[in-house]
Amino acid sequence: xxxxxxxxxxxxxxxxxxxxxxxxxxxxxxxxxxxxxxxxxxxxxxxxxxxxxxxxxxxxxxxxxxxxxxxxxxxxxxxxxxxxxxxxxxxxxxxxxxxxxxxxxxxxxxxxxxxxxxxxxxxxxxxxxxxxxxxxxxxxxxxxxxxxxxxxxxxxxxxxxxxxxxxxxxxxxxxxxxxxxxxxxxxxxxxxxxxxxxxxxxxxxxxxxxxxxxxxxxxxxxxxxxxxxxxxxxxxxxxxxxxxxxxxxxxxxxxxxxxxxxxxxxxxxxxxxxxxxxxxxxxxxxxxxxxxxxxxxxxxxxxxxxxxxxxxxxxxxxxxxxxxxxxxxxxxxxxxxxxxxxxxxxxxxxxxxxxxxxxxxxxxxxxxxxxx
Numbered sequence: 028x029x030x031x032x033x034x035x036x037x038x039x040x041x042x043x044x045x046x047x048x049x050x051x052x053x054x055x056x057x058x059x060x061x062x063x064x065x066x067x068x069x070x071x072x073x074x075x076x077x078x079x080x081x082x083x084x085x086x087x088x089x090x091x092x093x094x095x096x097x098x099x100x101x102x103x104x105x106x107x108x109x110x111x112x113x114x115x116x117x118x119x120x121x122x123x124x125x126x127x128x129x130x131x132x133x134x135x136x137x138x139x140x141x142x143x144x145x146x147x148x149x150x151x152x153x154x155x156x157x158x159x160x161x162x163x164x165x166x167x168x169x170x171x172x173x174x175x176x177x178x179x180x181x182x183x184x185x186x187x188x189x190x191x192x193x194x195x196x197x198x199x200x201x202x203x204x205x206x207x208x209x210x211x212x213x214x215x216x217x218x219x220x221x222x223x224x225x226x227x228x229x230x231x232x233x234x235x236x237x238x239x240x241x242x243x244x245x246x247x248x249x250x251x252x253x254x255x256x257x258x259x260x261x262x263x264x265x266x267x268x269x270x271x272x273x274x275x276x277x278x279x280x281x282x283x284x285x286x287x288x289x290x291x292x293x294x295x296x297x298x299x300x301x302x303x304x305x306x307x308x309x310x311x312x313x314x315x316x317x318x319x320x321x322x323x324x325x326x327x328x329x330x331x332x333x334x335x336x337x338x339x340x341x342x343x344x345x346x347x348x349x350x351x352x353x354x355x356x357x358x359x360x361x362x363x364x365x366x367x368x369x370x371x372x373x374x375x376x377x378x379x380x381x382x383x384x385x386x387x388x389x390x391x392x393x394x395x396x397x398x399x
Contacts, residue, residue: 058129060181067174067185068150068159070122077153079114083146084193090114092153096347101198104267105354108200120189121148121159130173130182137182140173141165146191147177163189201263203339203348203357206289211256215286219300222371226252230290245375252374258367259287259297262337264357275356277302278336283367294342299364302333335364 081088089102090109098108131137141164149160164173164182172188175181192198209231216224226235226247235252268275282300289295306326314320336356341348351357368374 058132060126060129060183063126063128063183065126066122067124067126067161067183068121072152072158073118073122073150075152076118076150076158078151078155079118080149080151081117081146081191082148083191086193086195088193088195088198090198098200101195104195104199105351107267107351107355109198110200113198117189117191120187121150124174124185124187124189126174126183127171127186128184130184132181134180137175137180140175140182142173142175142182146189148189148191149177163191196266199267201265202261203264203351204262204295204341206260206293206295208253208256208260210289210291211260211287212290213288214252214255216255216368216374217284217286218369218371219281219283220370224371224374241375244378246378248374248376251368255285255367256287258363259285259295262297262359262363264337264359266358268336268356268358270353270356272356274302274333275336277333278356279338282338283369285367296340297337298339299335299337299359299367301335301361301364302330304328304332305330335359335361337363 077092079088079090081090087103090099091102091106093100093106093108096106096108098111099114100106101109130140142162145165146163147161148163150158152158160177162175162177164175166172166188167184170188171184171186174183174185212229213225213227216222216226223239224237225239226237228235234249235247237247241247278300279298280300281303282298285297285299287295287297306328308324309327310322311325312320312322335358337359338352338357339348340352
């Protein structure tokens with residue numbers, strides 16, 4: 028082969044190599060979008076957010092900024108205040124998420140990424156203008172998630188996952204009043220069995236005292252009384268219910284009441300109770316192994332013990348807690364109820380035995396030496 032033919036062959040091979048590279052490389056080239064590498068939304072834009080709508084598990088969660096409540100509220104739950112931590116965590120998650128790469132623009136491929144029936148979120152500013160809206164798809168094994176902007180036929184992969192809880196109650200602020208146990212200066216206890224006790228103290232370092240008449244052998248149990256203030260200062264609800272729910276009504280009808288006055292003059296009345304278990308005795312005939320029939324008495328639960336609900340009334344008519352009580356029933360853990368006293372005896376202690384004074388020593392007159 029002469030040199031000329033060699034150059035011709037080399038040229039042909041080079042052209043073929045370029046063509047092969049073009050055809051084979053085109054299918055593997057990364058898809059391009061100028062937004063890749065940036066945040067899914069400008070974080071500064073979210074500072075103007077006034078409404079967030081989240082779709083998850085077939086449920087809608089509508090969060091609205093409420094200047095009157097000085098917080099975000101949840102429309103689907105009687106416009107009760109939401110947890111600041113919960114909402115800010117979600118907003119921060121959205122503002123910090125970045126688009127890692129454009130996955131596909133093929134509708135058939137996008138259909139396989141889990142957007143159908145998945146979660147979605149829409150952010151609006153205080154004027155009602157949309158800031159950003161996106162759908163979420165499947166999560167990957169390495170902690171990332173597919174995302175699609177609503178109105179686009181593009182699927183992206185973001186560098187994080189979005190933890191969205193469809194349970195409405197999980198978005199709510201669980202504490203309804205704000206005070207410290209040390210703020211409580213007086214308590215009036217009214218128990219379901221009819222026992223009552225009124226106590227007061229000058230400050231958090233002073234002992235409780237009462238003008239009520241106590242049994243001669245009893246005194247106030249200082250620790251038990253202080254625990255009442257602590258329990259209600261830290262009282263949180265776990266779930267909500269309709270105000271006319273049978274369990275809510277039964278809880279109000281079978282409850283204890285605690286009236287707490289604070290050092291700033293404010294007063295809260297806490298009512299807390301539950302549907303008690305109703306048990307009846309009935310006779311049951313049983314046949315023994317020998318065929319003999321006997322009659323035994325057994326207990327049957329007619330009405331099971333219900334969940335615990337609490338109710339709060341503030342002496343300040345402008346305080347929103349009074350409004351909330353008319354919107355929903357607030358459930359608490361069973362311990363919040365069972366740890367409270369159910370009789371006056373639980374608030375009293377045995378009086379210490381009186382200390383007997385030792386008898387005075389006998390004094391004898393000194394002998395008179397002159398008498399001798």
